[in-house]
Amino acid sequence: MIEFYPQIRHVHIGAVILSGSLFALRGAFALAGARWPHAAPVRYLSYTIDTTLLTAALMLVSILPGALFANGWLATKLVLVVVYVVLGVLAMKRGRTRAIRTGCYVAALLVFATIYGIARMHHPLGWLYPWLG
Ligand code: HEM
Missing domain, CATH: 1.20.58 (Methane Monooxygenase Hydroxylase; Chain G, domain 1)
Incomplete structure (x- = not known):
């Protein structure tokens, strides 16, 4: 494949x-x-x-190949995908007040951007990797 x-x-x-x-x-x-x-x-x-x-x-x-994921970037990404999904559900329907839904919406977008960076860099530090890695 x-x-x-x-x-x-x-x-x-x-x-x-x-x-x-x-x-x-x-x-x-x-x-x-x-x-x-x-x-x-x-x-x-x-x-x-x-x-x-x-x-x-x-x-x-x-x-x-499994070696591509050896530094843990995929595992980090998966944990953050779960966080993103939970924040998304809170933002779209479960958040009890508008303030909670707004906070969860912004946090979900930030987590999404973090996941994107981790995927692009193939590193758990994501967008920070060029500076801190
Ligand atoms: C919000 C969810 C996700 C986002 C934003 C995202 C983002 C991305 C991006 C931008 C790439 C391309 C990276 C590159 O340029 O090489 C990528 C590749 C990849 N993603 Fe995701 N992804 C998500 C969910 C997932 C999930 C749930 C999995 C695993 C079950 C996954 C596994 C992979 C793998 C294996 C690659 C291939 C990396 C490579 O070609 O070297 N992604 N992802």
Whole structure:
């Protein structure tokens, strides 16, 4: 399957960008009081993109050599993906007050940017790696 690595990687990155952009848009409009971010078609679009993202991610993990993950960047990324999902749920529906939802929304976007940096740098320090690594 290694011959499809570039295509699978592109699908993963494309889904990452779509997923992050849709969350940023939905979260901002939901906080402003709009109802469409909670509509079923929008939620299903989001589930579809996230399933594609994860499927491509698992395919990448299975075809790449384990040595590529030896410094722990993938494990760090996975922990932060869980944090991102929890913050996203709090921002979109579970946060009890608007202040909590706003805080979780901003924190989720920051965690997303951190995950992106870790993936790009192949290092747990992410964007800080060029300075601290
Ligand atoms: C919010 C979630 C995620 C974001 C923002 C994200 C971001 C990215 C980005 C930007 C890349 C390209 C890195 C490069 O240029 O080499 C990448 C690659 C990759 N991601 Fe993700 N990812 C996410 C979720 C996941 C998950 C859940 C997994 C594992 C189950 C995963 C596994 C991988 C792997 C194995 C690569 C390939 C690295 C390589 O080609 O060297 N990602 N990710």
